[in-house]
Amino acid sequence: MINKLAEKIQKTHAPIVAGLDPMMNYIPEHIQRKAFEEYGETLEGAAEAIWQFNKEIVDCIYDLIPAVKPQIAMYEQFGIPGLQAFQKTVDYCHKKDLIVIGDIKRGDIGSTSAAYAAGHIGSVKVGSKTYHPFGEDFITVNPYLGTDGVKPFVDVCREEKKGLFILVKTSNPSSGEFQDKIVDGRPLYELVGEKAAQWGADCMGENYSYVGAVVGATYPEVGKILRRIMPKSFILVPGYGAQGGTGADLVHFFHEDGLGAIVNSSRGIIAAYQQEAYADFGAEHFGEASRAAVLAMKEDIDNALQAAK
């Protein structure tokens, strides 16, 4: 799957992942109204609104980008119906040949991590039958429990040719509270980055490991260091746009061939129609606004990478 990701980035010239993190206040009123007419103001109604919103955005941008990243929390908050919308979104994106990165940030003791891995990127046995329940291609993993909490995810990746992004340095303001603490003479995130590189060392695709890392765009200097520590890890970079990261901040996350990183934008793409720059599209044409936002992001990153050459 890591090979497919690299190929698709080269084909689309877009190291971009669209974060499908639908907050209710991003969803245009006409979509909400229609969903509530059919299902009432219920969890099912919310889930239907999310699904219709996602579907229209995906229809408008699927040919431009290699991957999407649904944040499962935004679905899980609406309970079972919300998670059904997550599942429908994953399946639909696969039909559109998009790579799906499930942003689930799971991580637990070994036997529990094994269950999460089975459900999201692997398979479960029921009697004599085998199922692949959620079926994402990549997932994000929290490393706080150490190697035996991460290993079961890596094992499933190896078997199923799926991938991981390990949280190394997150994009949020207080990420440094623990992640930046100095241990053995260097920040904790460097130690976690080294471990991520080790976990992925025997799990290699053509040029990159199945085991990647999350490093926030909001910390470009950290990105430079981690790029060196984890040369074979693809870096998933959140924090572009709404969280403050710019194209120029991103150059250090990439290798010279323009690969090695994929940049996420969520609100900046899916709620583009609410921004002044795309207001002319109007709420009715929110999908086209998203398409314009993807094209602008592509140009911004491309310019930054060209300027850095």
Added chain:
Amino acid sequence: MINKLAEKIQKTHAPIVAGLDPMMNYIPEHIQRKAFEEYGETLEGAAEAIWQFNKEIVDCIYDLIPAVKPQIAMYEQFGIPGLQAFQKTVDYCHKKDLIVIGDIKRGDIGSTSAAYAAGHIGSVKVGSKTYHPFGEDFITVNPYLGTDGVKPFVDVCREEKKGLFILVKTSNPSSGEFQDKIVDGRPLYELVGEKAAQWGADCMGENYSYVGAVVGATYPEVGKILRRIMPKSFILVPGYGAQGGTGADLVHFFHEDGLGAIVNSSRGIIAAYQQEAYADFGAEHFGEASRAAVLAMKEDIDNALQAAK
């Protein structure tokens, strides 16, 4: 809810939580067969088997203990049907007046943590209606992202009088890989413990904070230190029984009044019938085996606490 937990522990004389973590190989063949006859060897069939298994165990032990702790991964691995079994289990335990600790170990950047908090211990708005989707009483939270990733959970706790257990020192063998690293002259878990105490300081029940901590039974010396660092935090103690912790290991997690900690056992209770000590019950009477295991665990902890006096 923290007051209710303390009261129920005093009433039952059992600082015990039963971990409802149903692996398929714990579920007796007659339960699986019946579920598969009705739903086929499908995810729905697996979910039905889990639900029937849980129900019988809960029916056999609900009067002995204050709380249960379903590990959501064991349900999530069976996709949507599995999560429906999780939801049914939560609802049924509430009917039996059990406190439900959702072992979900979520944690993300602020806006995402807010969504998890809403879905699991809080509420969501859909149009003019409000829903409490999963409706657990407590959840476990991963602190790796720092204060702004934990704060939204604390805020919801304050509003809804619900509770948290922050992962401070986990029970697994490699928990020390990051958690034990020395930062500013002391292990990282001490720093996380201090933060957990701070996060809970303005969120107090009668004697304990709404914000508790997870500290593994497998590290009793660490428990002693953390008990001191977080005097107002209830400690959720996994790792008893199957993972190696004994009654004697537990005494340091408690205050002298016998409160302040609650000990989890999962396999030791729910798969008791598979142990030699309870084999006489047979697979048909697995629920009664679980009841016997709870009584034995209660005695073991009680003896250890008495001996320590």
